[in-house]
Amino acid sequence: MEKIKEKFDLAVIGGGPAGIMAAGRAAELGARVVLIEKNQVFGKKLLITGNGRCNITQAEFNDKKFVEKLGKNGQFLLSALSVFGPEETIKFFENNGLKIKEERGGRIFPVSDKAEDVLNVLLKYLHKNKVKFILGQEVIGFNVKKRIIESVKLKGGEIAAHRFILCTGGKSYPQTGSTGSGYEWAEKMGHKIINPKPALVPVETMENWVLDVQGLNLKNISVALFQNNKKLDYRFGEMLFTHFGLSGPIILDLSKKIGELLAVGEVVLEIDLKPAIDFLTLDKRLQRDFKNNKNFKNYLPELVPRKLSGLIVRFSKISPDKKLNSITKEERKKLISVLKGLKLRRLYLMIVYPVLYI
Ligand SMILES: Cc1cc2nc3c(=O)[nH]c(=O)nc-3n(C[C@H](O)[C@H](O)[C@H](O)COP(=O)(O)OP(=O)(O)OC[C@H]3O[C@@H](n4cnc5c(N)ncnc54)[C@H](O)[C@@H]3O)c2cc1C
Incomplete structure (x- = not known):
């Protein structure tokens, strides 16, 4: 890596959608910004979102209603949403040339059904605002003096900046680059980390009959969860049988609840193939x-x-x-x-x- 002597106003670590937006916006406001990504390309995870189509946001423009859907932890998003919520997100993509559409349940997708087109808008935003970027370099630590971060250590050098934003993503799909290393750094710097729990997870089953129907996608069906003969949750929509069990939108959506219920006992999942008729x-x-x-x-x-x-x-x-x-x-x-x-x-x-x- 060529030696970078410049001290940036801001160094953003992680080139997923969060890092790209943070870097692009800071540069748009006049900061000299560098964006560091360990993969050779930006947005690897973004490309697999929404089954390769990227569900960009939800057409829910009431912030309170929006966070209600995220459970009790959703509240902390209110201040961010009041500045840049779904409405601003939609405008951002439309103003940058992406045609978008609304699908069932208020889900917003690109008209092309290609997550790649969403990523391209973000990349253009970086270029337009002259963000300097470094690809293929992993941040491996920080140089801290008197509790102030002076630079980040890369395998092939160091980058100095006045401010740093950590956008290294969560822990899911580590193959895409987000391994959760950001949690450790944040903890080392004095932040309190709540142990992350998996959500939106496919469901495995030991019922071997699912193997006979693997690959089958069911639309307009409903799924209910039972514990001790009590119906405890329910979704209507689309699901998929896989080689290991179940996946697809309503299964992922129910997975958090399944995890909570499994912690206390057996869960029975019931598929209604004819939910529209009693x-x-x-x-x-x-x-x-x-x-x-x-x-x-x-x-x-x-x-x-x-x-x-x-x-x-x-x-x-x-x-x-x-x-x-x-x-x-x-x-x-x-x-x-x-x-x-x-x-x-x-x-x-x-x-x-x-x-x-x-
Ligand atoms: C299968 C799947 C489907 C999904 N579908 C949707 C959807 O349709 N709609 C939706 O809104 N969300 C969806 N999500 C969630 C969405 O992908 C994430 O919320 C989003 O990617 C988070 O963005 P991020 O920028 O915070 O993190 P990430 O996208 O994880 O990006 C973090 C980046 O940081 C880089 N990085 C990590 N550590 C370092 C380091 N030490 N040095 C340098 N770089 C580093 C990583 O390589 C990575 O590129 C889906 C997720 C998955 C797995």
Whole structure:
């Protein structure tokens, strides 16, 4: 690395979205800024967000309502949101040329569905404001004199600055560069660190039938959590079966609660494949459909995604070759209870892949 003698007004450590915004904004206000990133590229984690589409923000413009969704720890964000909340975020990206769209649940995405386009806006912001950047250099410590940080130590040198901002990210997905080293430094400098807990984590299960349906994405379904036969949480939306268990938006969303419940006992997760219709309405529909003499297995794809057919046969215990018009009332009731309550027990949080630590 070439020796940098200049003393900067500000050195920002970590080139994720937080570091890029902090560096770009300080430079926009006239500071001489350097941004240091240990990867060879900026925003590695940003590129995998929202399944590669990047859910930029939420169309929730009431700050109080926004933080309510983040639980009791959300309050601390209020002062930041009052200065730069979702409205300002949307304006920032639109003013910098990104077309955005709102999807179900108020989620804001780029129209192109590419996280890369979000990152490109941020990179342009750095260039426009002449932020100096250093890529491929890891900050490994600080030189502190009389409780004041004078410079950061890099493997290949030192960078001096009057002020420093630590944006090294959380602990999730360490492959992207954020290993949680910032927590240790902050603690060494006298900050109190609350032990981070995993949140937004895929869920692993020992129920081996999920292997038969891995890759299946279910839309417009609901998932409920039970403990001691009490329904304790619920989400409607989209989920995914994987080779290890469950993932997708509503599972990630429920994972924090699953973690809390698992700490005190067994959790049963129930998938309702037909949440829009109640038991009786579904029963009436099946009675109508079962008037013909099709085989059960040939009818099932009309009712559920094809990949689920085998599972429904297995759990409902209705023979696949049975004619619809000879299915008994008991069998029909059993089928409805499977469709409206596909149960998974033996759950674990898949802590290797949390999206967040909070
Ligand atoms: C799978 C997944 C999906 C997600 N989806 C979304 C989504 O759709 N919407 C959303 O808002 N959020 C999403 N998130 C969360 C989002 O990615 C993070 O909140 C965001 O990246 C945090 O930004 P950051 O700049 O604080 O940290 P990071 O993005 O983690 O960036 C920190 C940077 O610091 C660098 N760094 C670390 N230590 C050093 C060091 N010692 N020296 C130099 N550089 C260092 C790292 O290499 C890294 O580039 C998702 C996260 C994951 C894992």
